[in-house]
Amino acid sequence: MDRQRYWIQDKFFGGAKVLRREFEGVFGMADLAKPARFVWDFWSIQGQYKHLRAQPESVFSADSLANFYAHLEKWGLKNLGCSQVSPVWLSAYTEGCFQKLHADFPHGPWAFVYSLTPEEFKGAGRTMLAKDSLVDLWASFDSLENFHEADFFEYISPDFNRLVVFDPRLPHAVERVENALGVLEGRLVLHGWFLPPQPVIQGELSEKTFGDALSKGLGDCQEAFISYPKLHGLLSFEFVVSRAGRVTRLKILSNTLINRADPTESLSPLIELVTEKISGMTFKSQKEPSKCVLPLVFE
Numbered sequence: 001m002d003r004q005r006y007w008i009q010d011k012f013f014g015g016a017k018v019l020r021r022e023f024e025g026v027f028g029m030a031d032l033a034k035p036a037r038f039v040w041d042f043w044s045i046q047g048q049y050k051h052l053r054a055q056p057e058s059v060f061s062a063d064s065l066a067n068f069y070a071h072l073e074k075w076g077l078k079n080l081g082c083s084q085v086s087p088v089w090l091s092a093y094t095e096g097c098f099q100k101l102h103a104d105f106p107h108g109p110w111a112f113v114y115s116l117t118p119e120e121f122k123g124a125g126r127t128m129l130a131k132d133s134l135v136d137l138w139a140s141f142d143s144l145e146n147f148h149e150a151d152f153f154e155y156i157s158p159d160f161n162r163l164v165v166f167d168p169r170l171p172h173a174v175e176r177v178e179n180a181l182g183v184l185e186g187r188l189v190l191h192g193w194f195l196p197p198q199p200v201i202q203g204e205l206s207e208k209t210f211g212d213a214l215s216k217g218l219g220d221c222q223e224a225f226i227s228y229p230k231l232h233g234l235l236s237f238e239f240v241v242s243r244a245g246r247v248t249r250l251k252i253l254s255n256t257l258i259n260r261a262d263p264t265e266s267l268s269p270l271i272e273l274v275t276e277k278i279s280g281m282t283f284k285s286q287k288e289p290s291k292c293v294l295p296l297v298f299e
Contacts, residue, residue, distance in 0.1 A: 001252045001271070003233075006129055006166035007079065008156065012114065015067050016161035020116050022060050027183050040092070040183075051097040051174075052183065056090045056190060068190070072112070072163075080110055080165070081236025081253040081295045082194035093125050093187035099174040101130075108193030109234040109256060109297065111168035115158040116188045123179040125187035127164055129154040130171040132263075158187050167256050168193065169232075196297055197236065203290025205241055209283060210292065217281035221274055225298075228270065230260035235271065236295040237278055245283035250275065257298065 013019075026036045039058040044050045056065055069085065077083040086107055104111070113127060134152035155175075156164050166172065180186035201210055225231065233256035240249045252275070259265045278294065 001255045003255055003257060003267075004167070005132075005170060006154070006156075006164065009075070009163040009165070010159065010161065012075075012161055012163040013068055013071055015064060015071075016116065018064055019060055019068065020118075020160075022064060023116060023188065024184060026059055030182070048100050048102070049098075051099065052092040052094070054090045054092075056088055059090060068114075072114070075163075076110075076194050077200060077293060079253060080194060080197075081200075081234070081238065081293050082108070082110060082197040083200055083293075084195045084197075085112070086192040086195055088190050088192040091187075091189050091191060092183040093174065093177040093189075094180050094183060094185070095123075095177060097125075097174075097186070098176040099172075101128075101171045101173045103169055103171050104193075105169045107168065108195045109167075109197070110165050110194040110254075111172075112166075112192060112194065113158075113164045114190045115160060115162045115164075116190065117158040117160055118185065118188075119160045121158065121160075121180070121185070121187065123177045123186065124175045125158055125177040125180075126175045127156040127158070127166075128173040128175060129156065129166055134171070158189060165194075169256075197234070197293075197295035199295065200293040201290055202292075203241070203288060204286050205283065205290035205292070213281045213283050214294070217277050218274070221277055224270055224273055228259055228261075228267075231257060231267075231270075231298040232260055233257040234295060234297055235274065236293065237275070238291070238293050239278065241283050241286070241290045241292060243286055243289060245285050247279050247281050248289075250279050253293070254295075 039054040040052040043053050073083055073085060131152055131154060177187050199210065201207065234254055235257050236254040238251055238253050239247050242248050257267050259267060
């Protein structure tokens with residue numbers, strides 16, 4: 001699997017319209033000075049950030065948020081190998097709001113932005129993600145070609161009920177929003193990070209048995225890991241340990257690995273070695289199969 005930069009999941013959450021209705025229920029009557037309306041922090045750092053932010057719990061019901069978080073974390077475990085998220089922010093972008101380019105990896109290996117922006121929104125506010133052609137300019141430089149902004153960025157619109165998950169090491173930004181005078185008309189998102197993951201075992205397999213097999217199985221990879229002292233990123237696997245103790249249905253969930261010493265270098269040989277060693281791990285027989293998620297984090 002090649003290194004992944006971002007995911008887009010449309011029609012993400014079945015309760016999206018409920019969340020949107022709850023938001024409109026708080027802010028839809030501008031002439032009513034309800035306490036719930038006074039929740040926004042106007043976050044402004046000159047030249048870098050400008051938008052409104054709030055804690056979601058101050059706007060949405062506990063049940064709606066619990067359902068959303070459960071769905072998000074279930075999706076993260078299934079697709080990324082990450083089962084927990086950071087505290088989540090609610091942000092609203094009205095006329096003139098933006099985020100300039102930044103990167104924020106220390107929070108977790110994947111960032112997410114979930115949009116509750118109204119379907120009729122036409123005010124820009126797209127997420128901008130730097131392409132590799134910008135991050136590693138000289139590897140793709142051609143002295144005979146001109147370059148423009150679109151050559152350096154992916155643009156992802158904040159469509160209603162869209163989840164965008166991206167590698168937060170990549171420089172990213174939010175376009176300046178236009179034609180949205182109030183929070184009901186503007187870009188509205190829930191956002192945060194998937195936290196650094198831990199192994200997940202579903203079944204009777206014990207953590208100790210799993211850890212012992214992992215130490216033995218990946219022992220032969222240590223020399224290969226040492227040969228990449230600047231390896232960085234996440235490589236996560238999902239597999240099933242059968243009743244006979246064999247690894248089956250092995251697949252890679254998430255790969256953001258990069259060699260900082262040579263970002264253009266292919267890491268396929270290393271990934272193939274790790275995959276081979278995991279595939280060869282053996283366990284004691286068990287009454288029922290166990291499903292495992294194994295994240296390998298390199299920092």
